[in-house]
Amino acid sequence: MKIVLDILEERISAAMASAAGCDNCAAIVRPSTDAKFGDYQANGVMGLAKKLKTNPRKLAEEVVKNLDLSDICEPLEIAGPGFINLRLKTDFLETAVVEIYNHYVQEEYLGQVPRCLRRFGIDKVSNPKTIVVDFSSPNIAKQMHVGHLRSTIIGDCICNILRFLGHDVKPQNHIGDWGTQFGMLCALLSRKRIEIGKTGEKVSNTIILADLEAFYREAKQLFDTDEDFANEARDAVVGLHKGNQRWTEIWRQIVRESEKHHQEVYRKLRVYCLHDSNTRGESAYKDDLPGVVADLKQKGLAVDSDGAVCVFPEGFKNKEGQPLPFIIQKSDGAYLYATTDLAALRYRVNELKANAIIYVTDSRQKLHFEMLFAVAKKAGWVGDDVELSHVMFGSVLGEDGTPLKTRSGENVKLKELLDEAVERAKSVVEEKNPELSQDEKETIAKAVGIGAVKYADYSNNRTSDYVFSFDKMLAMDGNTAPYMQYAYARIKSIERKALDKDVSIEKELENLQTLNLTEPAELDLAKYLVRYGEALQAAAADYRPNYLTAYLYELAQKFSAFYTNCPVLKAEPDKRPTRLLLCDLTAKTIRHGLSELLGIEVVEQM
RNA sequence: GCGCCCGUAGCUCAGUAGGAUAGAGCAUCGGUUUCCUAAACCGAAGGUCAGAGGUUCGAAUCCUCUCGGGCGUACCA
The missing domain is CATH 1.10.730.10 (Isoleucyl-tRNA Synthetase; Domain 1)
Incomplete structure (x- = not known):
């Protein structure tokens, strides 16, 4: 079944086209602003009349003459400057509601149609797209906090709705599982296992990582105070980058434990579409990063600037009015989230065959995504046929109007x-x-x-x-x-x-x-x-x-x-x-x- | 400084390509339980859509300026 609004839109648009003798007329059917005007109203005639420089009411009359909606609506009324008011016939409604109901019940009887796929008589879109939705993206080795709430649930809901409408939805959990901070975490975990091992206790990651947050804090503190530890941590970073087995194994354990925690929160939230198969964190792209930089350099887009490798997309300015850089490699050689996002974007277009990519993150990252999209387009990595959207959201505030924190100023878990x-x-x-x-x-x-x-x-x-x-x-x-x-x-x-x-x-x-x-x-x-x-x-x-x-x-x-x-x-x-x-x-x-x-x-x- | 987002009832917020007399909820005031859950329902009151110009048949919505707030603005994500 088509939805009523679409049927009306289609038929009225067609009538407008024949009345005006031009195609591409939009009826602009909307629910009525006031019940006394009926159930729906078509607003498109006035705009069309303006374009044709004719009298809108006369045009509306012409349109109505060309229009037979008697199976759905009571006789049409023209009102005001040229609105067409539509009132649904009761007998149309009486059968339409039953039809929707039977449609649903039929699916119930046929069984095997899970509730989430029941259609309520709503047609799937005629042009299904492959839509990548990037959302949630918590960090490894930290508990999820209130800052992850919105991305996680808004992203999930968008996935559900798009899937329901018939699109091929590919969620992506772009977890923060790569970066220099993991050196110190690996070093700490390594040290703890050795210590626990000495006492003869059974070494279990679950115990060591029981409180991810404390684990993270401890590592940070040790890094600042303990020279030996800091060196171990640096070794670990280098080791990780080289793919050294010992450090990689420890890192994997941290990731695994963290994922358990994430899944626990997802279960609580009833967010079910994020799992292993669509978790591709920053680490998944680590080997692509040099290639991203090299490619952009080779295309002449990336240049050295103050020791860093930057792309300067047009139209972005910094405080001094100078071109604003999109930094893809730091002066110390490290890569940034800009680099990873570019790599991820390429993967999504090339491997996941995305027609659209949606990023569900907070609004503070708006500039980042504008630049990301600009660079990706300039590099030719996304064509005009791929739609890139930053679906942004605001902050969760406390009663005092500032971002929600605990009394001690920490993120609320x-x-x-x-x-x-x-x-x-x-x-x-x-x-x-x-x-x-x-x-x-x-x-x-x-x-x-x-x-x-x-x-x-x-x-x-x-x-x-x-x-x-x-x-x-x-x-x-x-x-x-x-x-x-x-x-x-x-x-x-x-x-x-x-x-x-x-x-x-x-x-x-x-x-x-x-x-x-x-x-x-x-x-x-x-x-x-x-x-x-x-x-x-x-x-x-x-x-x-x-x-x-x-x-x-x-x-x-x-x-x-x-x-x-x-x-x-x-x-x-x-x-x-x-x-x-x-x-x-x-x-x-x-x-x-x-x-x-x-x-x-x-x-x-x- | 520049850029982005925002400013709608006392409060919290909707407002779906520019559409008719701008809508909810909370709070306030008044009403409704011999009746399928009163965790509900019905009614009243409440507005210069921050301000000023402009665009047009028509503006909370688009443009310009002013005021006020939030965020961002080169090596965090």
């Missing part, structure tokens, strides 16, 4: 943050629903706590900073995870009650061909249910999860209105199937958006 969210959610559950079993409370607390953190992040415009507040994200009112989860749980409650009352939902909906929509709240909900695809398209087009949360929130609100106004189980026999279906499709849509796309768990009761 992601694991601890999530654990606290679950704890807080637990006490809310305790208070609201004390009669639930301990197990149920745990499950709900996990879903609500983690969901609250993620939902709060998603529901903000990603480009702006936001203030992190447990109280706000765990509030039951407003656009929050608990509100959404509650809406879902209420529907599930109705379905449980139906069983008690011997109402078989399956039977009532089995051969349903159409609905019987009469109440305003029913119509309102039905109209909104058919717009799920629209919301996903909008969210994907700009890589903005908040469009999806906004849709889900409004859906839940419309459901609530329906819920208070329209009894379901007590409804007359001619109304009950309609209402049961509206309930179930709402639940399925919320579950899909929340659980499959945003990675937020739903609960059957709360």
Whole structure:
């Protein structure tokens, strides 16, 4: 099934083309700004009239004459300076909603179609692309902290939505697993194993790396105070670069242990698409770096400047107004993230065959990516057919308006943050629903706590900073995870009650061909249910999860209105199937958006 | 200095190619539980879209300037 907005766009655009006698007309169909104008409005006529220098209202009349939407809409109205107002026919809606529902249920019956792949009658894109999404990218030997939250979950959500729409998505976890700091970490680990070995204890990396952060700090401190250690660390760096087996082995162990930690956090966050096969950290490109520099030099793009090797892409200036360098090799010969990013970009275009590469990082790196893209294009490593995007986001702030830190000024550990969210959610559950079993409370607390953190992040415009507040994200009112989860749980409650009352939902909906929509709240909900695809398209087009949360929130609100106004189980026999279906499709849509796309768990009761 | 992002209700924020009378939530005030979960619903009030010009049928949205904030700006990522 095509989404309604697209059908309207297509047909009206065609009518405009024949009325105006030129192609490439855009109807610009949008949801109406006000319900009194109908459900959708076409805004394109006015722009076209301007281009043709004709009267917009007259043109609108011509367009309407050429247009037959009687299968979908009530008679069209021309309003204001030349809007075409569209109102969906109730009988169209009545069959469309059932069709979407049956489509979903069919996939359920056919089995084997995992929930995340159910389509809600939404067509896949006609031109699927291979899209690389670079996100999360934590550092080895450090715990993930709040700074990794946004990249990880926004990236994950973008992957889910793009995949749902039919693209071939290739996540890439570009972990920070290479650099001079790993020399000292290897040296420390080596030393610890020797010490532990002496005492006769069994040497286990898990013990040594139990607290990655402490491990990292200890190495740094030793490096500054212990001459012998500093030398060992330098040896280790050299050894690592040469591929020396001893150091490489130790480094691998550090990487492995760190990955365990990352996976633990990903599991907590319900981020499932990052694993070994798409983790390609900085180390994966280490052998390509000399080639990157050599190639850019050979092309005449890279030049020596103050001892460093730089590319000077056009249009970038430094403080003094001089050309700004993109440094690809330091004066001491070391490479930088610019070099690695170039190597990674080349790999993604050449090996992963990317048509688009999306980098999900904070907005402070904007300049870096602008320069990276400019250099890659100049070098001819990406053609015009490859779309490069920096999907940036703002900072997570504390209540004081500065980037979130602990009282002692350290980064807030992601694991601890999530654990606290679950704890807080637990006490809310305790208070609201004390009669639930301990197990149920745990499950709900996990879903609500983690969901609250993620939902709060998603529901903000990603480009702006936001203030992190447990109280706000765990509030039951407003656009929050608990509100959404509650809406879902209420529907599930109705379905449980139906069983008690011997109402078989399956039977009532089995051969349903159409609905019987009469109440305003029913119509309102039905109209909104058919717009799920629209919301996903909008969210994907700009890589903005908040469009999806906004849709889900409004859906839940419309459901609530329906819920208070329209009894379901007590409804007359001619109304009950309609209402049961509206309930179930709402639940399925919320579950899909929340659980499959945003990675937020739903609960059957709360 | 220059560049980028931003400034929308008391507070936190939406606003999807420039569309009609700018929307939510919180807080405030008022109402709704013999009725499927009140963790809910309904209503009221609240605005010079930072300010000033401009572009046009039409601007929170595009352009110019001013003010205010954040970030970035050569060897960290």
